[in-house]
Amino acid sequence: MRSLFMLSMLTRAVVSCILSAYICVHPAHAGQTREYKNALVLFPQESLSAPIPRAIYFAIQSEFDKSPALNVSLFAENLDLYLFPDPGDKQAINEFLGKKYANTKIDLIIPVAPPSLDFALSLRNSHFPEIPIVYCAEVAHGNGRLEHRSDVTGAAVTLDFAGTIELARTLRPGLKQVAVVAGTGATDQYLLSRFREAFKGYAGKLDLIDLTGRPLDDLLEQVSRLPESSCIVFLFMRRDGSGRLLPSWDVQKQVSQAANAPLFSLFDTALSYGCVGGRMSQLEEVARKTGEIALRVLSGESAAAIEPAVIRGNPAMFNWRELKRWGIAESTLPPGSIVRYKETSHWGEYRWVIIGALAFICLQTLLIFLLVKSLIRRKRAEEQTSMIRQELAHISRVSTVGQLGHSLAHEINQPLAAMRVNAEAAQTLLGGEPPDLEEVRAALGDIVADSKRAQEVVACIRDLVKNKPPELNPLELNRVASDAVQMVQVEAASKGAAVHLELAEDLPAVYGDHVQLQQVALNLLLNALESVTENPYPPKLVTVKTDREADGRVSLSVSDNGPGIEPVIVKHLFEPFFTTKPEGLGLGLSICRSIIEAHGGSLSADSNLEKGATFRLHLPAGPAAKPKASSGGSKDAG
Numbered sequence: 001m002r003s004l005f006m007l008s009m010l011t012r013a014v015v016s017c018i019l020s021a022y023i024c025v026h027p028a029h030a031g032q033t034r035e036y037k038n039a040l041v042l043f044p045q046e047s048l049s050a051p052i053p054r055a056i057y058f059a060i061q062s063e064f065d066k067s068p069a070l071n072v073s074l075f076a077e078n079l080d081l082y083l084f085p086d087p088g089d090k091q092a093i094n095e096f097l098g099k100k101y102a103n104t105k106i107d108l109i110i111p112v113a114p115p116s117l118d119f120a121l122s123l124r125n126s127h128f129p130e131i132p133i134v135y136c137a138e139v140a141h142g143n144g145r146l147e148h149r150s151d152v153t154g155a156a157v158t159l160d161f162a163g164t165i166e167l168a169r170t171l172r173p174g175l176k177q178v179a180v181v182a183g184t185g186a187t188d189q190y191l192l193s194r195f196r197e198a199f200k201g202y203a204g205k206l207d208l209i210d211l212t213g214r215p216l217d218d219l220l221e222q223v224s225r226l227p228e229s230s231c232i233v234f235l236f237m238r239r240d241g242s243g244r245l246l247p248s249w250d251v252q253k254q255v256s257q258a259a260n261a262p263l264f265s266l267f268d269t270a271l272s273y274g275c276v277g278g279r280m281s282q283l284e285e286v287a288r289k290t291g292e293i294a295l296r297v298l299s300g301e302s303a304a305a306i307e308p309a310v311i312r313g314n315p316a317m318f319n320w321r322e323l324k325r326w327g328i329a330e331s332t333l334p335p336g337s338i339v340r341y342k343e344t345s346h347w348g349e350y351r352w353v354i355i356g357a358l359a360f361i362c363l364q365t366l367l368i369f370l371l372v373k374s375l376i377r378r379k380r381a382e383e384q385t386s387m388i389r390q391e392l393a394h395i396s397r398v399s400t401v402g403q404l405g406h407s408l409a410h411e412i413n414q415p416l417a418a419m420r421v422n423a424e425a426a427q428t429l430l431g432g433e434p435p436d437l438e439e440v441r442a443a444l445g446d447i448v449a450d451s452k453r454a455q456e457v458v459a460c461i462r463d464l465v466k467n468k469p470p471e472l473n474p475l476e477l478n479r480v481a482s483d484a485v486q487m488v489q490v491e492a493a494s495k496g497a498a499v500h501l502e503l504a505e506d507l508p509a510v511y512g513d514h515v516q517l518q519q520v521a522l523n524l525l526l527n528a529l530e531s532v533t534e535n536p537y538p539p540k541l542v543t544v545k546t547d548r549e550a551d552g553r554v555s556l557s558v559s560d561n562g563p564g565i566e567p568v569i570v571k572h573l574f575e576p577f578f579t580t581k582p583e584g585l586g587l588g589l590s591i592c593r594s595i596i597e598a599h600g601g602s603l604s605a606d607s608n609l610e611k612g613a614t615f616r617l618h619l620p621a622g623p624a625a626k627p628k629a630s631s632g633g634s635k636d637a638g
Helices: 002-024 051-065 087-100 113-127 161-171 186-202 216-223 248-258 283-298 320-325 351-382 386-403 405-430 437-465 477-494 514-532 588-598
Strands: 035-043 070-078 108-111 133-139 152-157 177-182 207-210 230-236 277-279 309-311 316-319 338-340 473-475 498-502 510-512 541-548 554-560 602-607 613-619
Touching: 035 051, 035 113, 035 283, 051 070, 051 133, 051 248, 051 283, 070 283, 087 113, 108 113, 108 283, 113 133, 113 186, 133 283, 152 283, 161 186, 161 230, 161 277, 177 186, 177 216, 186 230, 216 248, 230 248, 283 309, 316 320, 320 338, 405 437, 473 477, 473 514, 477 498, 477 514, 477 541, 477 554, 510 514, 514 541, 514 554, 514 588, 514 613, 588 602, 588 613
Parallel strands: 035 070, 035 108, 108 133, 133 152, 152 309, 177 207, 177 230, 316 338, 498 541
Antiparallel strands: 277 316, 473 510, 541 554, 554 613, 602 613
């Protein structure tokens, strides 16, 4: 037992020294010389890792930190009184503390809770004579006054067992039984004795279910089978009936989770561990008051001259989450109740998300309205003039760019990523000894080439979305085909499709507008990719081919191995507002044929012999074949 005692105390000594060294480093207020003092706080049976000791310790320390004249080092010790209840053990603890602090002048002792105060009073004369005591969380009885001892003062709490039971009766109509939970430790038994005294006033009104001193597993089983008309009052459990040492706050949480009745407690620090509420003793407040009194004593006042303080009131405090768990309405709480951990409403928590969503819906509705209105106007105007045809062609291009968002982003990101890699490589090369200038030039050359590629992609997008008059110039159909294929590669990959490009050599130039011809090629490619997605088995293949025809024209064809086109549909494909897509407007192919015919060419569609369909555009070769004046479309295409 002695070896266990020494091991436990040495472990706590190391922790205490480390903590003390950290706390000792407090900067003095500018321009003032601060007097150094040492105070020793004694906890009865839990270390600073537990919620209650931690809250008390740092509340006292916060008061010490406010002093402009004193620099107080606060040492902390856990007496482990539940491990060493015998007088001889207590004497050994006292001797150990005397040796530990033999070379440290302790100016004040702060025992926390009645067991620590009893320990300090019974053994102080042997190693800490004439050192004043300022106790923390002593329990006041009766009228709230404490016996005033010489050179002993402090701050006390009141335990309102009756008030907590009355709260339970108010919130749980029909309450008939109160189950009390406590362990076998020193603090556990002290609180239990006080509870039994208070419960005598409920004889004949409530039945007591005694769940004290039980092994934890048995306790959890018992609280899961309590009568419906019961509640639980949890006191403290540092050691259960089997002798196991347990964190009291964790036991409370386990009991709350297993219980079929609401759990009430007496300390504000226990509120967040599955407690519905109670008439709470405010331990942090009493700790701050303890710190104030301790500073007065350390500053020279006599402890005997300072009247002990009693923190009264025990406000009704509740855990909002547990109220909801047990279906207790806030309207039933006493006036002035403190409700913690209250969740904000959906409106309060997601206000801006809701506002943003509503704004988006309104904007989307407005945009849909405007789009429909615009389409109606364009449909009427298209019957009168071939120009809003140009407008429709522009809308189609914008829609196509929208469909290719991922592909275009990929096309831009590739050269940008390459530029970054080359720039970082150039930085590394320049930092060499000596710098490799030849490699730097090569990296810079790659950066220039990649920047041009990015510029070309951006320019292509800009040209596609611009609603500008057509520019008629000699151009290569191979370039139109390859650019279009490049732009749909990411879209094709997302659909699990492959796009093959077959370009004829020595193809003569055509005369036309690059943007409009590219629009046609992109439209046909996207239609083909959509068609092959209906193919349940691979390969999903789209083939783009350019060729020279016997009559001197050139052609660009887009073939797929999708489900093909029914013969009855082929003759209607290029009619305005004819579509086989549930979400389509039936304008894409009509606009494409209008553009090709405005370039003096033709656009046709055929089902393949084996599977799929082929769309083929024919254009006159060479600049001698002048296109029509209106590139928005031919008269009969609208």
